[in-house]
Amino acid sequence: MKKKIFVSILVLSIILVFAGCSKAGNSLNDEGNYRAQGRIMNASMAYEVAPTTFRGASDMHDKIREEETFTEAANLINNERKLIKRANVTIRTENLDNADVSIKSLLQKYEAYTASTSVDENSRYYSLRVPAKYYDVFLSEMDGMGRLINRHESTEDVTLRYYDLEGRLETKKELLRTFQAYLGRANNIEEILAVEARIAELMYDIEGTGMQLRNLGNQVDYSTIDLYLLGPVTSTSISKLTLGERVKKMFSGFGGFLAGVVVVLIGIIIYGIPILIFAGIFFWLFFGRIGLAKKFWNMMKGKKKE
Numbered sequence: 587m588k589k590k591i592f593v594s595i596l597v598l599s600i601i602l603v604f605a606g607c608s609k610a611g612n613s614l615n616d617e618g619n620y621r622a623q624g625r626i627m628n629a630s631m632a633y634e635v636a637p638t639t640f641r642g643a644s645d646m647h648d649k650i651r652e653e654e655t656f657t658e659a660a661n662l663i664n665n666e667r668k669l670i671k672r673a674n675v676t677i678r679t680e681n682l683d684n685a686d687v688s689i690k691s692l693l694q695k696y697e698a699y700t701a702s703t704s705v706d707e708n709s710r711y712y713s714l715r716v717p718a719k720y721y722d723v724f725l726s727e728m729d730g731m732g733r734l735i736n737r738h739e740s741t742e743d744v745t746l747r748y749y750d751l752e753g754r755l756e757t758k759k760e761l762l763r764t765f766q767a768y769l770g771r772a773n774n775i776e777e778i779l780a781v782e783a784r785i786a787e788l789m790y791d792i793e794g795t796g797m798q799l800r801n802l803g804n805q806v807d808y809s810t811i812d813l814y815l816l817g818p819v820t821s822t823s824i825s826k827l828t829l830g831e832r833v834k835k836m837f838s839g840f841g842g843f844l845a846g847v848v849v850v851l852i853g854i855i856i857y858g859i860p861i862l863i864f865a866g867i868f869f870w871l872f873f874g875r876i877g878l879a880k881k882f883w884n885m886m887k888g889k890k891k892e
Contacts, residue, residue, distance in 0.1 A: 668748040668802075671721050671809040673739045678816040679732030682710055685815050688731050689714075696720040701810075708817035715808040728813070735816065744802060751799040758795060762788045 679685040689712060693699060697717055704711040716724045725737075765785050772778045 666745075667743060668745045668806045669718070670742040670744055670805045671718060671739070672741075672811075673721075673725060673737065673809070674812045674814075675725070675728060675737045676735040676814040676816065677728070677732045678735055678818070680818050682708075682815060682817050685731045686710065689728075689813070692724060692727060696724050698724065698808075710813075710815040712811075712813040712815075714811040714813060716811055718807055718809050721809040721811075725811070728811075732815070744806065748799070748802055748806065751795055751802065755792065755795045755799055758788055758792045762792065 677685075693714070698720070699715050701713040701715050702711075703713070714724075762785065765781055765788065769778065769781045769785070772781055
């Protein structure tokens with residue numbers, strides 16, 4: 587009987603010990619949760635009170651958004667690449683005016699335009715901006731204007747760069763909206779000035795990033811073709827020159843030689859004669875009748891003998 591009572595007391599004690607440990611554990615967990623909630627509340631208060639903390643959060647948001655943008659860009663590479671295409675073409679044609687008319691017709695047909703033009707006596711240069719979707723067909727139709735002398739094409743893949751700029755721009759706009767909303771909840775003048783400075787910085791970044799994205803998009807949407815048109819080789823041959831032009835061309839080299847001789851003679855007259863006169867006077871004074879050099883020499887010899 588005593589043995590049963592002892593066992594019952596032992597079991598009851600063990601049950602009470604485990605119950606106490608469980609209660610203490612729950613208390614510790616509750617305290618830990620309370621402390622964690624306190625830290626979150628403090629962080630939230632600091633977030634709303636200190637613009638610098640908000641700025642740090644925004645920088646972290648930038649980093650996260652950039653990583654998301656890079657992932658999105660990697661996923662879009664296989665779907666839609668952003669390519670910058672450029673071609674350099676040289677064509678010889680028998681009639682430059684007809685070729686010019688053909689180019690204008692192609693520009694109108696494919697919604698292209700001329701960025702710059704240069705016209706010489708027997709050649710033309712065009713910098714053409716052609717929609718990327720018409721690039722290949724535009725080049726193929728250009729071949730009909732004459733004999734192809736040279737064609738060089740290049741393609742630059744700017745997919746990652748394009749989507750990175752696009753993601754950065756969206757991130758900056760989102761941050762700008764957040765700061766603008768926060769501005770109405772600022773508590774003092776220091777917070778207002780700090781938020782306004784950040785807003786101005788974001789607007790400047792948005793403008794710069796937007797300009798880069800627009801320039802890059804324009805290069806992607808419109809390919810560049812540098813076209814050189816050369817006229818016929820016989821257009822400047824000697825057979826088409828008049829008799830007077832032939833004589834002029836024949837004696838143009840001789841005339842240049844004569845002009846050089848005249849220049850030399852004029853130089854001799856202007857500079858040579860005065861030099862000769864000066865040299866003669868110098869010789870006459872020191873070595874001629876006056877002989878200053880001889881007299882000085884004789885005087886020095888006389889002093890040595892004494």
